[in-house]
Amino acid sequence: QSALTQPRSVSGSPGQSVTISCTGTGSDVSGYNYVSWYQQHPGKAPKLMIYDVSKRPSGVPDRFSGSKSGNTASLTISGLQAEDEADYYCCSYAGSYTWVFGGGTKLTVL
Amino acid sequence: QVQLVQSGAEVKKPGASVKVSCKASGYSFTSYGFNWVRQAPGQGLEWMGWISIYNHNTNYAQKFQGRVTMTKDTSTSTAYMELRSLRSDDTAVYYCARARTIGELDNWGQGTLVTVSS
Numbered sequence: 001q002s003a004l005t006q007p008r009s010v011s012g013s014p015g016q017s018v019t020i021s022c023t024g025t026g027s028d029v030s031g032y033n034y035v036s037w038y039q040q041h042p043g044k045a046p047k048l049m050i051y052d053v054s055k056r057p058s059g060v061p062d063r064f065s066g067s068k069s070g071n072t073a074s075l076t077i078s079g080l081q082a083e084d085e086a087d088y089y090c091c092s093y094a095g096s097y098t099w100v101f102g103g104g105t106k107l108t109v110l
Numbered sequence: 111q112v113q114l115v116q117s118g119a120e121v122k123k124p125g126a127s128v129k130v131s132c133k134a135s136g137y138s139f140t141s142y143g144f145n146w147v148r149q150a151p152g153q154g155l156e157w158m159g160w161i162s163i164y165n166h167n168t169n170y171a172q173k174f175q176g177r178v179t180m181t182k183d184t185s186t187s188t189a190y191m192e193l194r195s196l197r198s199d200d201t202a203v204y205y206c207a208r209a210r211t212i213g214e215l216d217n218w219g220q221g222t223l224v225t226v227s228s
Contacts, residue, residue: 001171003154034213038155045205045221046147046155051214089155093212097160097169099145104154 004029004090004102011108017078020105022090024071028100034093035073037066040104041086049088050075077107085109112136114206114219121225122196129192130222132206139163139187143209146180146191148202149221156202160209161189196226 005023012018022029022037029035035053038046048057050066053073063079073092077084090102117131132144146158159170161180168180179192189206204222207215 032212036214038215040155045218046207046215047218048214048216051211051216053213057214057216091155091157091215097162097167098171099157099160101147101155101157 001028001094001098001100004092004100006088006090006102006105008103009106009108011110012077012080013110014080014082016080017076018080018107020075020077020088020090020107022073022075022092022102024073024092024100026071028092028094029068029073030071031095032093033068035066035068036091037064037075038089038091039084039086040089046089080109082109112208112217114208114217116204116206116219116222119223119225121227124197124226124228126196126226127192127194128196128224129190130204130206130224132189132191132219134187134189134208140184144180144182144189145207145209145215146178147205147207147215149205150199150202153202158191158204193224196224198226200224201226 037050039049040046053068054066065076087104089104113135115133143162145160161168181190206219208217210216
């Protein structure tokens with residue numbers, strides 16, 4: 001199972017919007033509506049931000065949104081804030097109780 | 111609230127085994143499965159495997175098959191991950207994560223650093 005493809009880094013200024021892409025295949029991203037996104041600050045455990053492509057857990061700001069088109073899922077963060085600076089990972093279910101992560105994207109808030 | 115508390119850091123020699131524990135509290139342990147994920151220094155997240163809490167079903171990433179065993183003890187609400195024949199490139203932080211549904215790993219342990227060094 002190959003890792004999902006994410007850009008290594010993205011950046012944006014406070015208040016702007018950024019989108020992080022996550023490209024997979026028909027065996028994972030486009031095959032199931034089970035894409036999730038995780039935020040990880042340095043030295044901390046990952047935190048669930050989006051699940052089932054576009055659902056937000058309680059407590060996650062509505063500035064975070066998810067979508068999917070074909071083999072590519074996306075995480076959009078609007079109204080960027082300094083505390084959004086972190087690494088972001090996508091994850092997709094790939095069938096038969098297997099999962100695959102993306103390589104991670106470092107978000108820099110300028 | 112849901113808490114997953116993992117065992118402490120380990121230092122192992124190449125060829126040895128390590129067993130990491132993940133003690134759950136704040137919810138019914140038998141309601142959700144677990145995934146195990148690792149992160150090598152400076153690298154991304156890597157899925158290792160899944161264990162069902164309903165039965166003893168497991169599924170491991172092909173990369174770890176034959177070297178990893180995931181188990182659970184419902185009497186102590188604890189999940190375990192054992193990795194054998196350790197190599198230096200197994201040095202990583204190992205996380206347990208609760209699978210509330212197939213699509214969401216909603217709670218994570220704090221991570222356990224395993225260092226493999228001669």
